[in-house]
Amino acid sequence: MEEQLLDKSVIETGEMVLNMGPQHPSTHGVLRLKIHTDGEVVSKIEPIIGYLHRCFEKHCEKLSYEQIVPFTDRCDYLASMHMDHAYSLAVEKLLDIELPERVEYIRVIISELQRIASHLVAVGTFGLDVGAITPFTWTIRDRERVLDLFEALCGARLLYNYIWPGGVSHDLPPKFLERTIEFLEYFDPQIDELNNLLTTNKIFIERTADVGVLPPEVGINYGVTGPSLRGSGVNFDLRKNEPYSVYPNFDFDVPLGEGIMGTLGDSWDRYYVRVLEMRESAKIIRQAIEQLPDGDVHAALPKKVRPNAGEVYGRYESARGDVGFYIISNGKNIPLRVKMRSPAFCNLSVLSEISEGWMISDIIAILGSLDIVLGEIDR
Amino acid sequence: MSEYFNNIFYGVKSFLTGMKLTLSHFKNKKELVATLQYPHEKWPVPERNIGFDHAEYNLIRSRLHVDIDDCIACMQCEKACPVDCIKIDSIKPPKDSDFDCGMTSNDTQKKMIVSRFTIDMSECMYCNLCVFPCPEECIYMVGGPNASKHEIDYEFSQYERDGMIFEFADATDEQIKEAGGEKWIEQRDAKINKHEEGIKLEGEVKIAVPPPVTTPVKADESKPVSKTAVKDSGTGELEIKSFNSISDKMCRGIAKKTFTAAKRAGKDQTAMLSDIAQALSDMGKMTDEIQTILDGLPAPVAEHVTEPEIEQKEPESIPVAAESPTIFEMDLKDLNGIEDKMARGIAKKAFIAAKRAGEDKVEAVKNALEDAGKLDTASEALLSSFTAAYSDSENLDPKVESAGDEKPESGEQSQDLPLFDIKDLNSIDEKMARGMAKKIYTAGKRAEKSRSEVIRDIKAGLSDAGKLDSAIEELLNRLETGS
Numbered sequence: 090m091e092e093q094l095l096d097k098s099v100i101e102t103g104e105m106v107l108n109m110g111p112q113h114p115s116t117h118g119v120l121r122l123k124i125h126t127d128g129e130v131v132s133k134i135e136p137i138i139g140y141l142h143r144c145f146e147k148h149c150e151k152l153s154y155e156q157i158v159p160f161t162d163r164c165d166y167l168a169s170m171h172m173d174h175a176y177s178l179a180v181e182k183l184l185d186i187e188l189p190e191r192v193e194y195i196r197v198i199i200s201e202l203q204r205i206a207s208h209l210v211a212v213g214t215f216g217l218d219v220g221a222i223t224p225f226t227w228t229i230r231d232r233e234r235v236l237d238l239f240e241a242l243c244g245a246r247l248l249y250n251y252i253w254p255g256g257v258s259h260d261l262p263p264k265f266l267e268r269t270i271e272f273l274e275y276f277d278p279q280i281d282e283l284n285n286l287l288t289t290n291k292i293f294i295e296r297t298a299d300v301g302v303l304p305p306e307v308g309i310n311y312g313v314t315g316p317s318l319r320g321s322g323v324n325f326d327l328r329k330n331e332p333y334s335v336y337p338n339f340d341f342d343v344p345l346g347e348g349i350m351g352t353l354g355d356s357w358d359r360y361y362v363r364v365l366e367m368r369e370s371a372k373i374i375r376q377a378i379e380q381l382p383d384g385d386v387h388a389a390l391p392k393k394v395r396p397n398a399g400e401v402y403g404r405y406e407s408a409r410g411d412v413g414f415y416i417i418s419n420g421k422n423i424p425l426r427v428k429m430r431s432p433a434f435c436n437l438s439v440l441s442e443i444s445e446g447w448m449i450s451d452i453i454a455i456l457g458s459l460d461i462v463l464g465e466i467d468r
Numbered sequence: 469m470s471e472y473f474n475n476i477f478y479g480v481k482s483f484l485t486g487m488k489l490t491l492s493h494f495k496n497k498k499e500l501v502a503t504l505q506y507p508h509e510k511w512p513v514p515e516r517n518i519g520f521d522h523a524e525y526n527l528i529r530s531r532l533h534v535d536i537d538d539c540i541a542c543m544q545c546e547k548a549c550p551v552d553c554i555k556i557d558s559i560k561p562p563k564d565s566d567f568d569c570g571m572t573s574n575d576t577q578k579k580m581i582v583s584r585f586t587i588d589m590s591e592c593m594y595c596n597l598c599v600f601p602c603p604e605e606c607i608y609m610v611g612g613p614n615a616s617k618h619e620i621d622y623e624f625s626q627y628e629r630d631g632m633i634f635e636f637a638d639a640t641d642e643q644i645k646e647a648g649g650e651k652w653i654e655q656r657d658a659k660i661n662k663h664e665e666g667i668k669l670e671g672e673v674k675i676a677v678p679p680p681v682t683t684p685v686k687a688d689e690s691k692p693v694s695k696t697a698v699k700d701s702g703t704g705e706l707e708i709k710s711f712n713s714i715s716d717k718m719c720r721g722i723a724k725k726t727f728t729a730a731k732r733a734g735k736d737q738t739a740m741l742s743d744i745a746q747a748l749s750d751m752g753k754m755t756d757e758i759q760t761i762l763d764g765l766p767a768p769v770a771e772h773v774t775e776p777e778i779e780q781k782e783p784e785s786i787p788v789a790a791e792s793p794t795i796f797e798m799d800l801k802d803l804n805g806i807e808d809k810m811a812r813g814i815a816k817k818a819f820i821a822a823k824r825a826g827e828d829k830v831e832a833v834k835n836a837l838e839d840a841g842k843l844d845t846a847s848e849a850l851l852s853s854f855t856a857a858y859s860d861s862e863n864l865d866p867k868v869e870s871a872g873d874e875k876p877e878s879g880e881q882s883q884d885l886p887l888f889d890i891k892d893l894n895s896i897d898e899k900m901a902r903g904m905a906k907k908i909y910t911a912g913k914r915a916e917k918s919r920s921e922v923i924r925d926i927k928a929g930l931s932d933a934g935k936l937d938s939a940i941e942e943l944l945n946r947l948e949t950g951s
Contacts, residue, residue: 159593159595159597244529244596258596258600286490290486
């Protein structure tokens with residue numbers, strides 16, 4: 090069908106440039122897409138970003154190391170804990186300090202809860218993009234429970250400032266672990282429901298399977314990371330490949346795309362990897378709660394963060410992929426330069442490559458399957 | 469072929485699975501309902517032991533609060549704030565003075581007094597970073613150690629930005645002066661003055677009440693009396709706000725509307741109240757509650773409005789030539805009180821036509837509305853308020869005229885009249901002539917010419933241009949005599 094439409098000899102048609110966004114619900118934020126189309130078939134896409142630019146990196150040159158944490162929150166606002174964690178890991182590497190075991194375990198529990206919350210939004214909005222409205226309300230309802238846990242933990246629901254360089258701001262509140270277990274008990278059947286309602290739905294499969302195939306080598310060349318790359322069957326997860334924190338202590342699998350419903354690396358695979366990852370996260374949380382040691386969470390908290398001159402690059406597997414913080418210190422309490430590698434930015438850059446030859450309605454599905462967050466792309 | 473049917477089968481099956489799932493949620497919807505009837509129900513604020521140890525600190529990030537008695541002005545929180553929303557000024561008493569700054573609740577001797585502690589919550593990013601460095605534990609998000617003192621309010625909001633700026637310092641100017649902070653007060657006052665000056669430069673002026681339409685009174689009058697001036701001086705002033713206590717929305721609206729119309733017409737308070745009562749009972753909205761409210765309103769100031777007029781008329785020399793009619797003159801804007809859009813349009817059209825023709829406007833509007841079948845009780849009440857006012861003034865007229873007649877030389881008298889308003893020239897129909905007249909008027913006003921001089925100039929200018937017709941001449945003559 091597509092080949093026939095693309096065949097110019099049948100009917101002579103001209104190129105048309107179509108503008109989508111920046112205020113468009115399916116662009117997941119203020120993203121503008123300049124779509125070059127021939128009829129309804131897309132030949133090229135130029136993503137235009139910068140509508141949410143808040144000078145994060147420039148801000149960092151004026152703020153002390155502790156004060157940057159609330160600003161990292163605001164980069165990837167759907168996975169704020171991941172950004173805190175990634176930044177803190179980089180600063181700790183620069184400071185070269187050992188953390189108490191308890192802090193590491195708390196961080197893992199919180200990060201995996203955050204991964205569940207973030208993937209729930211990704212999965213829900215992906216369904217919404219292709220026309221399934223009920224699953225979105227269900228996933229948002231479940232995410233709300235995670236946010237309630239975070240609110241009890243640190244008082245904030247979205248922008249936490251919880252993980253600090255050298256520790257966490259508070260110890261776990263009483264009954265937090267019980268409530269987490271309770272949530273996991275509640276959450277496991279919800280994934281089954283989601284699978285019944287959305288994952289195996291015929292309409293959903295027709296909309297997403299075989300659509301926007303990302304071949305593994307293309308993904309690697311473009312620097313795509315996270316679930317979007319793993320959907321193409323590339324086994325790359327920093328929690329396994331370059332373990333940080335206490336991840337080596339846990340037994341979990343890295344879900345990979347297998348092309349069950351269509352070709353390997355299609356939109357459905359990217360979606361399904363996220364669903365499976367939520368199960369794996371739940372598995373990690375259960376293990377971490379079992380192994381959680383006692384201790385003082387503020388033991389390693391430095392009085393003043395003032396690293397020696399030097400530079401460091403910290404990597405972290407966030408809900409969207411490989412987050413990197415490159416920090417240069419000149420020995421003062423204010424960093425000389427902070428550079429952030431944004432996974433969603435790299436994932437977005439592959440959009441033009443994989444959406445060539447698809448129709449405009451398929452672009453929505455492909456974009457949704459990449460799960461971008463504009464706060465992180467624009468910074 | 470089998471694949472085709474398999475596809476159909478699978479499609480139907482997955483559709484039914486989804487439907488079954490949704491239906492199953494209908495059965496136990498009470499358990500799984502996630503919607504919260506928000507203003508009536510609220511999620512509970514997360515529970516936690518309240519204390520100030522890190523382990524048991526309760527941190528609902530609602531808003532920042534400072535226990536100012538415990539603050540030692542160490543500036544730690546100001547330094548920790550990434551967005552600079554905390555501003556602290558402190559004054560250290562000189563060494564030889566015996567000023568006592570007090571003790572904190574942790575028994576620390578304070579060495580300074582805090583003259584300013586401002587938190588701008590509209591800038592705050594709720595990061596909680598200022599809370600931890602505080603050595604006296606006096607700054608915290610509400611919900612902290614003294615949670616009992618504050619309401620934990622998670623829809624904390626304000627209508628204006630100024631409401632988000634919190635000043636916590638409570639030291640009085642005397643205390644600051646005693647501690648040797650005269651210079652600080654000077655600086656602060658200079659800053660405030662500068663700010664006010666800036667407001668003036670920006671042109672932010674308070675909206676003044678438009679001056680009442682009165683024909684000018686003789687300048688050397690003992691007391692130039694305008695109606696509003698008298699009303700303002702009255703003690704029991706009736707204000708539009710007085711009606712806010714009426715609970716029913718519609719009644720309140722009607723009352724306010726009638727009040728405004730009556731105020732425009734320059735009525736006194738008794739008449740206003742009776743008008744309102746009349747309008748309300750016309751609409752069948754009069755209840756005992758409203759009656760009590762109306763009765764409870766400021767007692768009408770005894771004939772304040774009429775008294776001065778009487779006083780005015782006693783001395784013979786006062787030429788208040790037709791002051792009253794212009795006061796009661798119906799304005800086009802008064803017709804805005806008519807609710808129906810179409811009726812309002814008709815009324816306005818009729819009003820303008822009548823104005824041009826110099827007829828009785830109220831009567832003309834009434835007739836026009838009646839012809840269109842749009843005359844309802846409300847608009848009739850509105851119009852009748854004007855007719856009443858109009859007839860009142862007409863009753864007064866003879867006296868005034870007779871007073872005017874007794875003046876031997878009306879020409880001299882009109883010379884002393886102050887300049888008329890430029891708007892009076894709007895009744896000149898022809899565009900060009902109007903423009904010229906206005907130009908001459910403005911020039912005359914600048915040169916501070918008298919009324920008769922200006923009118924003479926206008927006449928001369930217009931006749932030079934050949935634009936002076938009988939209608940304009942008549943108008944100008946009328947203006948000259950001040951009628």
